[in-house]
Structures are given as structure tokens and as C-alpha cells.
Amino acid sequence: MPSPPPHRRLAIDANGYANLARQVRSPNHDTRPVDALVTLVVIHGISVPPGVFGGDGIMRLFTNRLDPASHPDYATIAKLRVSTHFLIRRDGTLIQFVSCNDRAWHAGVSSWQGRERCNDFSIGVELEGTDDVPYATAQYTKLSRVLKALKRRYPIEHVAGHSDVAPGRKTDPGPAFDWARLERLTAPRR
Numbered sequence: 001m002p003s004p005p006p007h008r009r010l011a012i013d014a015n016g017y018a019n020l021a022r023q024v025r026s027p028n029h030d031t032r033p034v035d036a037l038v039t040l041v042v043i044h045g046i047s048v049p050p051g052v053f054g055g056d057g058i059m060r061l062f063t064n065r066l067d068p069a070s071h072p073d074y075a076t077i078a079k080l081r082v083s084t085h086f087l088i089r090r091d092g093t094l095i096q097f098v099s100c101n102d103r104a105w106h107a108g109v110s111s112w113q114g115r116e117r118c119n120d121f122s123i124g125v126e127l128e129g130t131d132d133v134p135y136a137t138a139q140y141t142k143l144s145r146v147l148k149a150l151k152r153r154y155p156i157e158h159v160a161g162h163s164d165v166a167p168g169r170k171t172d173p174g175p176a177f178d179w180a181r182l183e184r185l186t187a188p189r190r
């Protein structure tokens with residue numbers, strides 16, 4: 001009988017890529033400012049179209065391949081040039097679009113603790129979902145592994161929601177996101 005594959009630890013390599021992520025390149029990124037330390041992780045929720053899970057809308061949005069004619073909502077968002085470092089789908093599948101060493105365009109106009117332009121110093125993690133539908137257990141599990149891997153590579157100090165860095169403009173990941181649950185999963189073992 002074939003033995004199960006050994007459990008591999010999720011890790012970010014020196015070039016900023018996660019070993020266990022499916023890699024999809026987004027052109028929507030550039031370089032971080034010189035000497036910008038990565039200290040923040042921004043959690044997002046996204047579905048394209050809104051409330052529809054499992055399709056290829058998110059992938060198309062982040063790779064500039066959304067067809068504006070295929071859905072009424074797409075006319076405006078198809079022109080956006082946005083990306084993220086990571087997407088975690090409902091089943092926990094991890095997809096990486098931009099190296100963690102580079103600046104992905106996920107937070108937009110934003111500030112954290114008085115510091116503007118969060119994209120300069122943050123990692124974006126998108127969870128496939130909406131503000132009011134509970135996120136999946138597989139997503140919390142994978143997110144906690146991503147956070148642990150990021151903390152081993154970068155001097156991460158805070159994890160915040162998009163709504164925390166762009167209040168009044170953004171609501172994701174929404175009340176459906178259980179911060180206490182994430183806290184429990186990422187707390188150091190004693």
C-alpha cells in the first residue's frame with residue numbers, strides 16, 4: 001500500500017515564494033520601497049462575482065483577464081489593477097500571485113498606526129468569501145500556517161483586517177471572520 005505523503009511544513013523561501021502554494025503570476029505588483037520591512041499582514045475577504053464561490057473570477061481579476069461582458073458587476077472592476085500575495089480558497093487551497101518580497105496592490109489607500117500606504121510594508125492574504133458568510137475551517141487552518149511561515153521569514157508585528165487599515169472604505173473580511181479563532185490557532189504553544 002502506498003504510504004501517505006510526508007507532512008511538509010509550509011515555508012517562504014528567500015525569494016518570497018511559498019513552497020506549498022500553487023503559483024500564478026500577477027503583473028499587478030512592483031518593488032517595495034528600499035529598506036521597507038514587512039511588518040503587517042492584511043486579511044481580506046473576496047468573491048468574484050460577490051457571493052459566488054469556486055469559480056475563476058478571482059484568478060481572472062488578479063491577472064487582468066476578467067471579461068467585462070461576462071457579468072454586470074465586471075464592467076467597473078475589470079479595469080482595476082489589483083493583486084494579493086496569497087489567496088486561500090474555501091477548500092483551503094493556497095494560491096500565490098506575487099512574491100512576498102515584492103509589493104502587491106491589495107490595500108489601496110490605507111494606513112496602520114499612523115503609517116500610510118500599507119502595501120509598502122504588508123503582505124495581503126485574501127480569503128475567498130463574503131463579509132457575512134462564515135469562513136471555512138480549512139481556510140482558518142491554512143491561514144494559520146501561512147501566518148506562521150511568514151513570521152519565520154519576516155518581522156511581522158501585526159495582523160489586521162482590510163477594514164482596519166481602510167475604515168469607512170472597506171468592510172472585508174467582515175463580521176463573519178472570527179479573529180478569536182485565528183488567535184487560538186496561531187498562539188504559541190506552551
Ligand SMILES: [Zn+2]
Nearest residue numbers: 044045162172
Ligand atoms: Zn480587501
